[in-house]
Amino acid sequence: TSIQDAYNLGWKLAAVLDGAPESLLATYEEERRPVAEAVLGLSEKLLEAARNREMRRGREVTQLDVGYPDSSLSPAGLEPGKGVASGDRAPDAPVTGAGGLPTRLFSLFQGPHWTLLGYEPGAAAVPAPRRGLRVHVVGDDILDTGGHVRSAYGLAPGQWALIRPDGYVAAVAGTAELGTIETYLDGVGVRPVR
Structure with a gap:
């Protein structure tokens, strides 16, 4: 939880220091407070199960299903596909990169940058x-x-997935909606190169 907290806040602080609007910082609490509340609830549930000698840890302990679908950074109405949506954790997948070398999407996403796939x-x-x-x-x-x-993202030809620096899907759009993606990027401080 603390690593996700730090990454969520870290990329937002860096963006604001680089010129993004300060309102971006308010999305930290908006996104992470519900996660913290869920972790506290899970901890209480696990403690009670341990007391009753019924301890079983499920998938929720890994926190791989944490998402931000209700975040103000997850715009509604752009998902024309049937796969990932705004606020979902971006899936990994093996791909073949430049020169025919195998790599993974997570390797391409790694770092403080946004990725448009x-x-x-x-x-x-x-x-x-x-x-x-x-x-x-x-x-x-x-x-x-x-x-x-294709399997992990459910994208159709001509679709784009915008991945945040913390590895979550910001938006999914068709080529016709790329202008909306560019407006979104302007709003989070990712400016065109001049």
Whole structure:
């Protein structure tokens, strides 16, 4: 929990220091307080189970299902697909990178940057470069040789997933909605390169 707390607050502090609006900091408590409350409730439940000698730890202990679907940083109405949605933890998947070398999506996401992951956008234009944003396109600089990205993300050709620095999906949009993604990035301080 504390590692997720630190990463959530860390990328937001860095963004504000780099010019993002200070209101971004308010989303820390908005996102992490419900998680803290859930952890306290889980701790009480586990303590009671231990007292009754009925101790069993389920998936909730790993916190891999923590998400922020109700966060103000998770815009509604952009998810045209049937896979990941705003606020979900971004899944990992094996991919083939530049030069045919195997890698993983988590390796591409690792670091303090945002990631825009395009799924076979065809002839659609890749968004303009932005400081603090890395763009990866399945079918261009990375290959989904085993279909793992398609399975994990549920993206259709021409869709994009925007991944936050803390590894959560910020938004999913079609190529037609890339302008909305760019407006979103402006709002969190990820500015175009000039």
